[in-house]
Amino acid sequence: MIFNKALILLIFISTLTACGGGGSSGTIQEGITVTFSATPYASTQKMLAGNKTFKTTEGMQITLKKAYLVMWSEKLETDCSSSNFVQWFDWLIPQAVAHAQATPTQLGVPNVIDILSEDANLLKLGEIYPPPATYCGITAELMKADSDAQYLPKDINMLNRVLYVEGEYIPIGKTEAVSFVIDLAKTPRPRNLKLPTSLILSSTNRTAHINFQIQYDRWFDGIDFNALSEESQKDFLLNNVTNSLKYR
Amino acid sequence: MVGDPTLTLMGTEKSFIGRLRFSADYLSRIEKMGLEGFNQVKLTEQRVTFGVGYAWDEKLNLSMRLPIVRKQLQFVNLAEQTHTGMGDLELSAKWTLFSDDQHQHRHLWGIVGGARIPTTIKINNLDIDGQSGTGAFVPNVGLWYGFYEYPYFLYASSVYHYAFEGFDKFKAGDAVVSTLAGQFALDHSFAIQLALETSWSQQNKMNSQADPDSGGTLGFLSPKLIYSITPDILVNLGVQIPVIKKLKGHHQEDTTLQFGVVYDF
Numbered sequence: 001m002i003f004n005k006a007l008i009l010l011i012f013i014s015t016l017t018a019c020g021g022g023g024s025s026g027t028i029q030e031g032i033t034v035t036f037s038a039t040p041y042a043s044t045q046k047m048l049a050g051n052k053t054f055k056t057t058e059g060m061q062i063t064l065k066k067a068y069l070v071m072w073s074e075k076l077e078t079d080c081s082s083s084n085f086v087q088w089f090d091w092l093i094p095q096a097v098a099h100a101q102a103t104p105t106q107l108g109v110p111n112v113i114d115i116l117s118e119d120a121n122l123l124k125l126g127e128i129y130p131p132p133a134t135y136c137g138i139t140a141e142l143m144k145a146d147s148d149a150q151y152l153p154k155d156i157n158m159l160n161r162v163l164y165v166e167g168e169y170i171p172i173g174k175t176e177a178v179s180f181v182i183d184l185a186k187t188p189r190p191r192n193l194k195l196p197t198s199l200i201l202s203s204t205n206r207t208a209h210i211n212f213q214i215q216y217d218r219w220f221d222g223i224d225f226n227a228l229s230e231e232s233q234k235d236f237l238l239n240n241v242t243n244s245l246k247y248r
Numbered sequence: 249m250v251g252d253p254t255l256t257l258m259g260t261e262k263s264f265i266g267r268l269r270f271s272a273d274y275l276s277r278i279e280k281m282g283l284e285g286f287n288q289v290k291l292t293e294q295r296v297t298f299g300v301g302y303a304w305d306e307k308l309n310l311s312m313r314l315p316i317v318r319k320q321l322q323f324v325n326l327a328e329q330t331h332t333g334m335g336d337l338e339l340s341a342k343w344t345l346f347s348d349d350q351h352q353h354r355h356l357w358g359i360v361g362g363a364r365i366p367t368t369i370k371i372n373n374l375d376i377d378g379q380s381g382t383g384a385f386v387p388n389v390g391l392w393y394g395f396y397e398y399p400y401f402l403y404a405s406s407v408y409h410y411a412f413e414g415f416d417k418f419k420a421g422d423a424v425v426s427t428l429a430g431q432f433a434l435d436h437s438f439a440i441q442l443a444l445e446t447s448w449s450q451q452n453k454m455n456s457q458a459d460p461d462s463g464g465t466l467g468f469l470s471p472k473l474i475y476s477i478t479p480d481i482l483v484n485l486g487v488q489i490p491v492i493k494k495l496k497g498h499h500q501e502d503t504t505l506q507f508g509v510v511y512d513f
Contacts, residue, residue, distance in 0.1 A: 025331065025332050025333065026329065026330060026331035026332075026333075026371040026374055026378075027328075027329070027330045027331075028327070028328070028329050028330075028373060028374070029327060029328040029329075030327055031323050031325035031326040031327025031328070032325040032326055032327075033325070103286070103287060104286060104287050104324055104325060105286075129323065129324075129325035129327065130324075130325055131285055131286065131324040131325055131326075132325075132326060203326055206326065
């Protein structure tokens, strides 16, 4: 009697183990994925990797020798009617720095963009997996890099920096270049960009790519280099940097 | 999940020495985690759990349960993951510490303990909620009490579960699973049962980060019909209706359907 029951038990265990262990299977169907990227971009001509020389709207020649910008987060928006999406012409609003939140509609991975990389060279920022909806805009935030940031450079410690630039300018009417360094940790107002046509993500349209062009040759328009140490000039510069983010 | 699996497998009646019992239970449930339309993940689960129970002697019952699980995860971005596989093996022992011999064993109580053994085979690229088990060693220990007076049967148990780290550094929160059940036999072949099954758990952790949409208190009202086809075969059909929903974050459990068969060799 006991032998019979032990045999039944043994058969039971063997059968279960065989059925269960050998029958594992799985399928994965990819969902909606939006990829963000960024690229340096000069509005006048395409520039290769390395030092970049251009002119401001005032005609001053600028040469960038190092330039890093931290894109903190990028978020898809479904409501673009708020005042945030009105183009801002005023200055900065300081914000508390918190770690970027990763959500289905927001990429929370900070990225350090090397502006001296080749123009139009796409730098992948990351992917988000948003729900199906009609998205009308994007909000990009520039903030100080933390240790989780991607593409941290080796030549400059970008932790706790938003923007770092080394370069030189030639004052109008002169021929001698003057060196400058810009090292900023202030948080500019988020950049709200309305998409020219709404991005409709659905079961039949599951992938999208959003690229930010950073028009670095417009950063120094209207800047008074003699007053670069003044807060107002730093704020003016950061406002230019924020406005240089374009959707393409 | 809630409920006391030993209740089915080890019976609501006093067992006799050497009893070998086989059970097969089907369960279907839906769980939603996260905020709807934003980051919600919908889990649809069906599992068939095979079990054997053996009465070693009058005081000790041993059991083993192994689930075959089918899970479907639906993410807010329309991604889907489907998986069928063997879950984690559950071993348990139920020991009677006290039996009221003066009143024909009317009152019984004792301890129950066991462990979930990580027998699940991990499927790569599958979310932890889509795996057929957590791949963790989960010991448990608790107390149980039974009151027998035909046609009535009352049962209570409370079991503490501690989970070690499993797949992807996932660690389920400590949990206390309690059952309070009453059964009434209409005759020798048909009984109705009503139970309040609760679960309190801490938040789950992944890489030491707490999952905000996990943990809390959940309580089910569980009516069940039990029918004895022959003296050796019992079938049961029940539902678990969520009545206490004090879960943390955005987390929702729907009604669970259960169907089972028990066979005594």
